[in-house]
Amino acid sequence: MANEETTRSVDAVRPRRLDLPVVARHPLGHGFLRLSLDAPPDWLSLPGQFINVLCESDMAALAASEGRDAEVEADWPRATGIELIRRWPVVRRPFSVSRVGTMADVASPGRVAHEVGRMRLEILVRAVGTGSRFLHSRPVGSLLNAVGPLGNHFAPPQDDRLCILVGGGCGVAPIFGLADHLADLGKPCLCFFGAKDAGDMPVTYRRTPEPTGSRIAPTEVVEEFAEDDIPAVLATEDGSAGFRGMVTDALEAYLRDAWKGEPLALFGCGPTAMLKALGAVAARHGLPCQMSLERFMGCGIGVCLSCAAKRRDPSSEKGWTYRLTCRDGPVVDAADMIWD
Ligand SMILES: Cc1cc2nc3c(=O)[nH]c(=O)nc-3n(C[C@H](O)[C@H](O)[C@H](O)COP(=O)(O)OP(=O)(O)OC[C@H]3O[C@@H](n4cnc5c(N)ncnc54)[C@H](O)[C@@H]3O)c2cc1C
Ligand code: FES
Incomplete structure (x- = not known):
């Protein structure tokens, strides 16, 4: 019931334009950065929803962070397009709300003072271009102008079937908030988490993950899932951590070797090729599957x-x-x- 009420309240929320202070930065390697943002006490969103972030202010700071001089760029094309003239992204960039919590949960380095009762949003940013590199350059105390919450969200199952969360590569951000949400609702969960190699996963390891070859071995080694008592099956393309192969191959192996046919619900977030493969696995086994x-x-x-x-x-x-x-x-x- 609480679940339905929350969903109704979130669906009634109108997106707002907000200046969200950066309260903590947590670099995770391989171009990933976790940013904690201070949001108003009445912030409401569910996993899958996103914010659209303006990446245009303080470009001098961005240029400096890249070793450029923003004022001296004589070879910049003399065009009339506004992005070219202004040298920064005019169009906002979408980022999933990765996790939502209270300010008391902010435990990362660079923490700043905050008002009691305010909410903490986390976004996970992979540096791929100008906008995301701008977000990487944001220091603690700076403001991000964002519109949100936007879009729809994952829907938890009505019954107590096992929820299998499958995430991989870039685009994996919502899986952390989804794991928190399903655990809060008391739904049993198992995560499948894939990347190129052990270092490419935007997570905190409790200890070094072990390679398991062709074996599916759920582990408690990923802090973000272990906090919710959710076991995770890791899969890496080079076999350096967990199953050797794609995350969808690991899921297929699990369904073949360990699944007894009980009801399951699949949830996916990641790159398009992974989602397409996940959709094919779901169709082959007749399983419901939501994906971001x-x-x-x-x-x-x-x-x-x-x-x-x-x-x-x-x-x-x-x-x-x-x-x-x-x-x-x-x-x-x-x-x-x-x-x-
Ligand atoms: C709903 C939604 C949620 C997202 N959540 C996250 C998130 O949590 N973390 C995160 O790091 N990124 C996320 N993205 C992708 C992110 O919005 C893009 O990486 C970002 O817009 C790139 O902006 P940029 O200026 O850095 O790169 P650009 O200079 O605009 O592009 C750099 C490169 O990234 C590619 N690219 C740009 N936008 C996208 C996109 N939407 N999808 C795939 N490739 C793209 C371009 O083709 C180009 O090769 C999300 C996208 C959507 C639609
Ligand atoms: S982003 Fe403009 S219509 Fe969807």
Whole structure:
């Protein structure tokens, strides 16, 4: 019941534009940075939802962090496009709300004073371009201008079936908040977490994870999941930690060797190729599967149409329609996806 009430309250929230102070920074290697943000006490969001962040202020600081002089860039193209003239992303960049907690939970280095009762949002940022590098340059105490919460969210199962959370590579951010949420609701969970190698996982290890070859071995070694008493199966492409292979191969091996046919629910977040493979596993085994998509986004609120993706639609003549990932997503039912 509390679950349904929370969902109703979150669905009624209108997105706001907020200046969110950075209260802690936690670099995780391989270009990942966890940023903790101070949010108002009435912040409400559920796993899967995202914020759209302005990455344009204080570009001099960004240029300096990259060893450039923002004022002296004579070779910059003389064009009229506003992004070229202003040299920074005008369009906001979407980032999943990775975890939500209270300020008392902020335990990372660089912690600053805060008001009691305020909320803490965590975002996980992988540096891939100008906007994400700008976020990497943000010091504790600076403000991030963000619009949110945006998009829909994962829906927990109504019964007590085992929830299998599958995450890999970039795009993995929502899995941490989803694990927290399902654990709070008392749902049994098992995580499958994949990356290229042991160092490529944006997590904190309690101890060095062991390679297990072709064996599926749930472990408590990942702090973020162990906090919720959720075992995790690690999978790495080079075999340096856990199962050797793709995370979806590890899931397939688990379903083949350990699953007794009891009801399961699959949840996925990660790169498109992983989601596509996960959708295929779910279809092969007849399992329900929700997944969080990443598409290029502009407005984040259903206006610019830049995030359209094909979804099955039996009511349409063609059998499919375009749906907006920012508004009718980012969480989708895997069975509705048309991957092309
Ligand atoms: C709903 C949603 C949630 C997201 N959550 C996170 C998150 O939690 N953490 C995180 O690090 N990133 C997340 N992303 C991706 C993030 O928005 C992009 O990486 C970011 O916009 C890149 O901006 P940039 O200016 O740094 O890079 P750009 O200079 O704009 O692009 C650099 C490179 O990244 C690629 N790229 C840009 N945007 C995307 C995208 N949306 N999907 C895939 N590739 C992209 C470009 O093709 C290019 O190769 C999310 C995207 C969506 C749609
Ligand atoms: S991002 Fe503009 S319509 Fe979806």
